[in-house]
Amino acid sequence: MRNKFYIIFTLTIGSLAFGQVGINTQNPQGIFNIDGGKNNAATGTPTAIQLADDFIVTASGSTGIGADPDASAILELNVSQLATTNKKGFLGPRVALTAYNDAVTIPSPATGLLVFNLGTAALTYKGYVYWDGYQWRPFDGRSSQLGTIGSLTCTDNTLEPLTYTSGVPFAGTMSVPYAGGNEGMYPAQSIGPVNGLTATLSQSNFAQGSGTLNYRISGIPTVSSPSTTTFPLSIGGQSCSASVGLGKVLAPGEYQFFTYRLPATYVGLLSTQIGSSYNAVLGGKIRLDLNFTVSSNQGSGAVSYNPRLVNVSPGNIKLWYVASSSIDHFRRANVLLASGGYMETDNGVYLNWGDNMNGSSTAVTATSSSDDSQEMETIDLIVDGIWYRIIVYVSVDNLNDNDPTNNIRRVFMTAQRMSSSQ
Template sequence: MKKIFLAGAVLASLYSLAQVGVNTQNPQGIFNIDGKSSTNTTNPITGVPTNLQMTDDFIVKNTGATGIGTVPDNYAMLDIASSNKGILAPRVNLISNIYDLNADGDNNLSNQPQGLLVYNTGTALSKGYYFWDGSEWRVFDSSTSITPTFDGLVCASATLSPSGYANGIPYTGNLRVPYTGGNGGSYQTGGPINIHGLTIALRSGKLEYGEGELVFSVTGTPDTNNDFAITLNQAAVPFLASGQECTTMITNQKGADIKNIAFLGSLTLTSENGRSGYHLVGNTPDGKWSVRCFLPTNTDFSDVNLQLRYNGSASDPTTRDIIQNTTYMWGGGATTSGNQVRYPKNIWAGSNVNVSSLQTALAQNASNFPNWGDPGVYASSIPEYRLYHWTDFDTAGSKVFYTMEFMMGSSTPSAQATAVTCPSGTCTSTRVFFNLRQITAP
């Protein structure tokens, strides 16, 4: 009867939002059970029990936060204090890194919540603590707790990635500094180095056993394009031993920008520059040049020519000079080169020269059939492999270089391109391939 009365009193008190204490007259939350195994000491001024008394308490605050052996911290939903005990997580046998514990019985792996923590006792995966990240079980790193040390930094071999930065342009990257003689110890972040608008700070990590590299984050907006030096000392790398500090250079090395684009398809009907026929067009990534495989109507598929077009705006010059090299290979091979070849603006044209003097490319019109490089991309009904290179000759400040790979195949190379062989304007018996690369120097 007394037990029933006590339970009713507790429930009534909770319902009225009063504080309830079991074995204590000074509850530290809405519900406080004092285990009474520790000394019951209370501060005579504040009336608050001392920490010594808290060691066996179970406390629930009005926020739902729970403390075991302590009043829960304001930032914690569960706060456990003990000087001689730990926490035992559920011990399970993980048979794979995507194993479903299936606690809800639906055999649906996607319902397994992220952050689930277990201790693996099985042998399929190494023993230890694991957490579910939403797609696989990830193991906690059991790194050695020894103090990190190494023989020394190799500051002369430091590298910055990305290697280029520009004054006034936000930058995010990493500085990597090699070291020797690491002992496998883990380390925390270091103090920041603030220089030329950039903040350089050691990322936390674990030393290799032997050679490795420290990684520093580099962020900010640089106020210079020049190289500069930084000193790596104990403030930047807390575990540096006396005499191990060194100076490294932050070197601005801008690499070339390389863009690649490919085109694959069949010849289709066209009437550009006054002559009808069938073609496939590819454009350089910057759009300044176009290449095409072109075949006039009623011409054998094996007689296809390559052509080049300079895509100029209204303010651009009416012509543009390039240096070109064209290579064609079949059972043998040959190359032609033009030291300075002039192409008209916005007209398909071609030049097959092997001279050092200025040449003007032939423009496409209603009657002619220019070829860029050797005419006909077939040799004895066998497809040739073409490799082309070109760059500006007279455009001030240009640092762009272009290359192109080309090949065309046809199941009927001796047939002609007509409305019959190319129904609805598409020559389905042909396959054309362009691979265009644009390289821009820094």
Template sequence: MKFKYLMISLLLGELILAQVGVNTTLPKATLDIVAKNTDGSTVEGVLVPRVTGNALFSAIALNLYGIEQNSLVVYVTQGADLGNQTGQTSQVDGPGFYYFDAIDNQWKKMGNGSNIYNTDGTLSGTRNVMMDGHNLGFTDGRIGMGTNSPDPSAILDLTSTHDGFLPPRMTMAQMDAISGPAQGLVIYCTDCFGSLGCIMVNDSANPLTPNWGSMCSTNVHTGHIDDLQCSGATTSGIVHAGVIASGVSTTILYIGGNGGTYFSGSFNSTGVTGLTANLDGGTLANGSGNLVFNIVGTPSSTGTASFMITVAGKSCTFTVDVDSFTANVTSLDCANAVFSPSTIIQGQSYTGTMSVPYTGGNGEPYPQQSFTQNGLTFTLPAGTLLTGNGNLVYNVTGNATSAIAMSIPITFGSASCNVSKTVTTGGGSVTMCMANNTIKAWATHNLGADTSLDPNVPVKEIHGYYYQWGVKDHVADTDTPVGAISGWNTTTASNGAWNSGTEASPVKTALDPCPVGFRVPTKSEYADLVNNTSNSIIGTFAIDPTNFGSAKQFICPGNGNKLTFPASGQRNRDNGALTLRGSAGIYWTSTDYSNANAYYYYFINSSVNSANYNRAIGWSVRCIAE
């Protein structure tokens, strides 16, 4: 009955007054609703239609809301799903009152939503923001992180008992490229002072002439000297025109050193160009000392090469004589070059010699010559040619990074030729059961392992190298100290660095570290190996830098062949420090995941799994036949 009376009243109000009042006979608007009671004894208010954001999204397809619904109001009980926040409901992201703006064809939330998280403005008083138990406070114009009461003397107060403050990190070149650095500007230089790294402060009041001072952990101040005596410079080694300088250095005396640190530097030659004098950063003596500059490059002509140097606030110029290269031979016989020892094995340390016969030597002296190829360094010591026939004997040291047929260019005077030498893998392969009753040959050892040892008996020497994904050269081995590695590279390789093909049809790239005939396996190939073999553990899985005896072994049920993966752990992606040795074997695949991650397989005591992670971390590599 009350409903009927209400309807009659509404109709009469519409006909007589063109205004409607609820609980009032004198409406002050088109619709004037007055509370029945104001003492809280009854439920008062207006209930507008309640819908979900997804329901409003569904209405878009039916074209229900248009110009005639302009200013319509609803209450959204639940925001639209993320995929439904589009079109008319692009702003319907949570519960609240929404009105339909037909001009913009949008549901808009009532209220401007302004707060300190998304809108600029002025804080009228103290503000404290909490996230996961950590505080950010704004108090009396000061900012406190980790405290809601920043010290009155500080505009920024960072408080913590377990975290530190990281200033911007950059190279010395990037530091020097800062435009107009302010006095007091602070950065951390990653490669200052011989790549030791140091906090640096600009203490110059003139932004056009910055003066970066050091705040190293040794509390050594910036180096200064009273005098740099280039006039007494002494040079060891001989420089010849057109010949790469090798084993040449110049020593310069300084006086009045203050015990401070000085930067590394490179100084190009003038007069005779093509040479560079390199100085490693270091610490000055208190008083007198020597600076040693290594001379590198190929001089453009005979004459005098001049080097203008600046170290620890003082400058001077020293010179190096460039002589004519008078030593000469009629011919070089690279075809009969002899290596001793004769075998070079990929990934194993090599120390030996390479002898290259020559004819028609003119008896003249020659300087040291040196070059590198495939991880090996070839050094011809300074000497004197025989008159007639003889041998150029190069000292060869290093670790051959790839098992390839090397073509080694030899040039002496006007004669040149190429020595051919094949680097062997040194390790074998074993066929393992794969998908669809197929088999595939896998390398028996990790890359960098001692391939003369039994691959199924885990010892230190079969753990091998650690590689960053997409990088050809290894970044650590089992003898690398467990701590952080100076100069660790955190830049990740590009997609396709180890596989320019597809997952189903992989193509080995030039950056693939595996020897000839092998490549880094794909994620799918590791999955085939795991899913078609049984596995067992060897040794005790426990985190210990000295634990080289744990491994996961896979056994092919068809032929009983075994493949053993040592639990070599990893080198941290941020600084190269060793972790997890003895508790996990972690092996890269050639399959990229994103611009920064790639897939890997890891073996622990109880399981075998695949995942993806940042490419800068250092893990083991096992190769598969192409």
């Protein structure tokens, strides 16, 4: 009898030891289940809403908070059934790491260990980081070490759009190349305002080796291009000054094309007619312009404009030029041109409507070889020791009708840098 009692007692204790434990529920969903709201069904599977306040540990060791954990998860946190105004998040351990490879604050961190770095110690990056076995990295895999570069070349910066106008809101990007990057992190920056413009840089990482920093330039400029705006840059252990606003600076061999359209009757400077979008400026110093002296609505033989070189820099510039057209040649050497001064490279260029034929005209089957309706000019220019070649070609288009008030001029200009500086 005593042996039978012992067997029954042992089986009862074993059942309790290896059974399910429920707190606030008679229907535990795992080996251990706390029903915080005491709202689980007495039998069967509770609803998702009923499980929203549960803590469950399964026989395989998976843990679920707010849900019966998925079989593939060691831990599942589910807040989908909580009220919209009562959602909750995950709050990880918060530490102040002292370096990107700090293994002292948390001794011998395991690979994959996750913490939230407060950014209040020497490692200033603020956010979740994980240990990769060598260093702490943000979730996107970037290095959290302090970023350094070997060089920062402000003189090779570019601005897009190239120019700005005083009083007109501007938004663009200044790109500055660097070399010798270590993949480290650099902080966000805000520089300015300078001439009404501010340069901002978002936090990111340098590339390994060479790369480009892209600053956002924004604001309402107080000056107009080609007057420059200079931002003092200091980042990654390097400093330099980046000047923008000159306009496009051509590399040796590079071309730039300019096309404009204006009424054939307009008298005045091309740049004045086009306005703030006019961008025919070389190296931020010489504006290529055309001075229309009379209407081009005239017959063959009429001269109606002169090419003009204008010094738009704040100081004097030294220049040389040779202008050759289909009609004539002009040249000047060692000319010191004052700021705001100009030089015209011709004494008058043929531009008129020529034969003025349109859609109602009788098409010709043969014509003479030439007339004096138009003239193309090539200008070889040296300024600041750089040789440029400029081609100017302007035509009058009657738009194929009989109304001369509709006539337009089409302006085509190209500029090519023919040399490096000397």
